[in-house]
Amino acid sequence: MSKTSQQNSAADAHGVSVIHSQPHGSGLQQVPQLVPVSPGGGGKAVPPSKQGKKNSFVDRNSDEYRQRRERNNMAVKKSRLKSKQKAQDTLQRVNQLKEENERLEAKIKLLTKELSVLKDLFLEHAHNLADNVQPVGTDASAANPDSKGQ
Amino acid sequence: MSKTSQQNSAADAHGVSVIHSQPHGSGLQQVPQLVPVSPGGGGKAVPPSKQGKKNSFVDRNSDEYRQRRERNNMAVKKSRLKSKQKAQDTLQRVNQLKEENERLEAKIKLLTKELSVLKDLFLEHAHNLADNVQPVGTDASAANPDSKGQ
């Protein structure tokens, strides 16, 4: 479980790999050192003959290469960490929303209850009007025991 | 994408790799073929010739090995797919909860409005009682302009 290490080569498409280099050596052999790069679509493989200086091969020994690799490895680690972090945040968001939801449901329950109480009061009052109360004003329309919901 | 076989080596701990080969050739050399496995025990390096059956080396050419690798690769793909799926589900869950939340908030708004209307009616009625109405029954409690909030 640590990192850094060593070598190898590949052939076909890109599924290659290996690590390499470490301070303390262990220099097993190296093998080709130049590897065809890019599997490309239907491209065949290495053009038989030449390749000026920078053809389609990669010198796995070059400092350039190693540096590039190391940088990419860092980038990859960083990116993955970020990704993981985001996933975790999302999970947290879910819990947060769930809590918020419960809070809202509770509030709804409360409001509903209050409404129900008030409506009952209205009904009761309407009954009172019908049973025990008489309008006093000059307008007779008030004698109407009218109670409607919502 | 394709698979099967091939190369490379390693040294220190594990960070190796490579893929295998391909039907059509590309037979770059092979190098060691036997790789020390596990940092663990103090195995030396590859014994030039044989290795009984199971010493601390891995024959990267063995069918056993290749089969094992292939199975693991499948498992890995499967696992990653599953993982991705789960992450996506979580995201979906977030949106779902957000919608639910909006729905609840709307409902709260509505209920609050209704309550407010009813309370206003109560107040108005209470004023009517005070201004134009007189209780007729034997019960005096009806004359009470009582309105309390929340």
Next chain:
DNA sequence: CGCCATTGCGCAATAT
């Protein structure tokens, strides 16, 4: 052109 970020992939160690 190069650089960093993402992403798919295989390997190997380890967890289940």
Next chain:
DNA sequence: CATATTGCGCAATGGC
């Protein structure tokens, strides 16, 4: 012993 997970490096590719 087999599969599932996980950390890691490589290479291709996308975006700047």
